Amino acid sequence: MRIGLLTEGGYPYVGGEGGVWCDRLVRGLDRHEFDVYAFSTGQAQEDAGWLPLPPQVARVRTAPLWTAEEDGVVHGRRARRRFTEHYGELAAALCHAAEPGTAEKPGTAEADRFTNALHGLAELARDEGGLVAALRSEQAVRALERACRAPGARRTAREARVPDLLTVADHLERALRPLSLDWYEEDGLGAVDLCHAASGGIAVLPGLLARHFFGVPLLVTEYGVRLRTHYLTRPDASPAVRSLLAAFHGLLTADTYRAASYLVPGNAHARRWQERCGADRAKLRTIHPGLDATPFTRVGEDRPEGREKGAEREHAGPHTLVWIGRVEPAKDLVSLLHAFAEVRAAEPGTRLRIVGRPSGPEGEAYLGHCRALAAQLFPDEADGPHAVGRNPVTFEELGGPGAETTADVHAGGTVTVLSSVVEGFPVGLIEAMFCGRATVSTDVGAVVEVIGGTGLVVPPRNPRALAEACVSLLRDPERRARLGAAARARALELFSVEQNVAAFHALYLETVARTPVRRPVLDGAGDPQPFAAPAEAHVPGHWTGPTPRAVPTWAVETPEPVTETVR
């Protein structure tokens, strides 16, 4: 099967968002071929280069979204008229769209109008060789103005002034750049069996067009909801701009959700947003992002043996609470410090390690604030009158002594704490689960979904509850061990790379199985040959060849380990 992987600002660029996940997926599915169609988001990204690509990546085509050379395509009179017509339709759909997120579903009339306009523009771009100049032209702005002033347009749209119109036109030009690409050929996106968009938003556009032109099924993964990100990125624009752009992204998202064969949210939060934006529940398949469990295996496996050797804890040192993450106000370290004060009142001698580096200047300031608070709350203490004292709260950065990797940090801790007030998908929590640590976390974001019943959950901004949970775990090693083992088992089951890859593999097969064959292989007599195209592009050995049948693995006597460890 040939899969067209559509990315925006991620794979195959080094350090791109979601790049690691895509890399693991591509490497994990080595029986399929991948064509990567990538948008880059900046010069810095292009300069940074690509990740090393495995051989199953047959081709990579990239296009910059951040700059567009004028292609010099001058449209004739008829093309101009077609452009004005379709662009006007698009603009009208934006101006008339019901406000997304209101109780009633987005008007299907507007959605159809939007889709048709998008397809019209795409066909025009394919016929004429490009739209960049047209999208930047005065015609586009005029069409937008007409649509905004038309009767029935929303109030915010009617109030659009010239600078607003220009901003919106400019944004639309950027957003519609994928239409002008030369990817929509028989040997381009037409040749893939399945389009997999690694994120929502603009990256999906080529997939939508491939579906329109060639009937290629589309699969969309959203680990973060692009529509939501969009709402948070443009806080300063005028109401007209925000309303029109929100309408554009809302309609694009609704169109994506309608056209996609399957939607893959990464967690329940993304799933709720997708349902809200009109996704059909039957199409939703939650696949949790996978984390590489290998670095945590040693620490995670170490646990049971240690317990057997000395239930009375072999490292008889004081208890240590561990917090790992990026230091920023949303992590609410202040609340953690206050909770720790209560923990120390109940369990003197407990230490707290805060490991992480601040993110941005805001994080720097917050870290300084937390340090000052820690120094105020907890005086330095020493073992005896002749020893040098130290603070029970330490602030460290990853890579320091005793904190080379997150696994090391978790290994040195008794309980891992998460005190955020805002959280997306808590990767740090999953790492702690892989390490088999008992955890106490606040009930934010996808925490409850991730932790299930394998850790303690307290309300956010509640230091006393946090402290009580920590103390109860610190006093009960049995429970700690039980919870840790359960957490590790849960993480290996749900959040390993293997489950992620296997789930996508199954979904690929399911998608293709439900799509009519587009290029039937004919036999000599001209009849279609069933099963001629195997799902896997590369199969080890010749499965149809005359070689002797391989003995299935289940028929060979091999001692099977009782518990399967994931490597």
Added chain:
Amino acid sequence: MTDLSELDRGAAPGAADPVKVLLHRHRELCERAVDPLEIAAGLEAHGITDRTAARFRHRDVFSLAEELYARVPRDADTVTDAPAAPDAPAPEGGRRSVIVLLLPLLPGALCAAALVALARTHGQTRLYAAAAGVVAVALALRAALRRGPLALPDGLASRSATGSWTCWLLAYAVLGDGLLRTALTGGPDGLPDGTTGGDWPLALAPLLALTLAVAPATWTAGLFLAHARRKLAVSRGLEDFAASVRPVLLGAVALFVGALAVLVALCAPLLDAGPVSPAVLALGALLFVARLLTVHGFTHAPRVILMLTATAHVLAPATVFAARLPGCAALGAPVEALTAAWGPTAVPVLTCGAGALILLVHAARTLARASAHLRPEQAR
């Protein structure tokens, strides 16, 4: 999952309406939101989850956001009226802005210095002085046009090859009239000697005036740009904007031509040249409008018009020379008639004037478009 203790915790003590408290806390977010989803996204960014929403007796954040969206006062008048015109580009350091302001004066100053050097030297040295002067003025021009309102936006430099045609036009302004005059009387009998007299006289006044005019050109272009942006910020529709920008454009061009006329009038007596020729004004206007169009991204028309004008300039003396061939006397007739009627400057006046007019009409159409003023602002 709404229990009473949970509910109490979400609300301020004594508040019968917990949502009201929330509304008060997130008033700004709710007032500027264009749809409920924006409120939902904002609330989530503040850490409000479905479980928090349950305390407000809502199923999820979305329905809570809908209630907030519905409850916030939202009259048509609350929309902020006419955002203040965007401030002029922030002045970046006093020293730098002074340099930027004075840089356009450099070509004129260098040109004047070169002319002084030319007047003081003779023979071989004079040739060197002329060469050095040309190089210095060219470099200064490049530097002056590299920044400021007459600078090309990034990515446009490669496609606007008007430099060579501009050189042709300038060369004609210096050499052309003399050549035409002497050609009509049977000359020239030798190369120009670098003076304003003799068989093939040079006209240096136009060159000096034009290089000096780089400064007013830059400043008027800056004025035009600033005015256009201000109009852009306050106009209600595209037609409004076009109608208000056209007079500004015409005013800017008139201002420039006026400044150029003053400069020419000042330069001509200094160089003991003849009366002020309108040819310089026409040429100056042509180059100014062409540059304005080019920096706004309209490169095609200026290139074509400059090319046509330069070609016409070359053709005029060429027809006169061609008329000397036997049987071709008719070729030179138009130019001869023109010169006989209005003197040799009639050729550049007519060609440059026509070119400038055409470009001006074009500019009045294209620069009145709002989209023309989009890119320089967003150049990054």
